[in-house]
Amino acid sequence: MDEFHEHELHTIDHPLYEILRNEEVKKFNQQKAELAELPSFAHGDFRGLDLRGLDATGLDFRHAYFRGADLRGIDFSRSRMEGSSIASAKISGCYFPHRLEADEIVMSLNHGTRMRYAILPKPPAGG
Template sequence: MDDIQEHELHQIDHPLYEILRSEDIKAFNAEKAKLSELPSFAHGDFRGLDLRGLDAKGLDLRHAYFRGADLRGIDFSKSRMEGASIASAKISGCYFPHRLEADEIVMSLNHGTRMRYALLPK
């Protein structure tokens, strides 16, 4: 059995995660651009962080916790966000992955539910 349950948060042992947790978005984006392979931020704890300006392209944010975070203007369209929670986050101007339906986003924002991806036709 996996040590990490789907609903649990955990610390991620990677310098890029530490930069992000310190809210130094400019440094995060610069360091991210240097990497050929990105670490997973799945199950990450981003509660209350100001992440405006984040380059989220290619980030694995599955099951991450964004309660009260400032996500305004972030383009998440090329990120993995299934199972993430955005309760009480600021999301004005966010561009979410196309597989996340508006109802899922609103439920997560208002009630803290985990966002589920829609099944798309083949």
């Protein structure tokens, strides 16, 4: 069962968001590279989009909605993905942030749950 509700999605008022929503990935990557500060795509609606080739480095996709999107080959390892959902997305070849455990990814892919980051142990005091 999908846990997202329409009211949780935000329309993001930024030209890069519109470019991405129009699946113009090459144009998005070019314009992203020219920005000193990246916009947040938190709570964004990316349902059903073909985002293959996306440079996701540094992007904030917290609580974003990727149901049915084609994400094949995207490196999300340096993106923020906590709380996002990838229900029924195509994820072959994706890298995900190291704090996302495999079972969180599978639960989100199969059941639409939001992905939660693993709680990392605190380093020992004085070390």
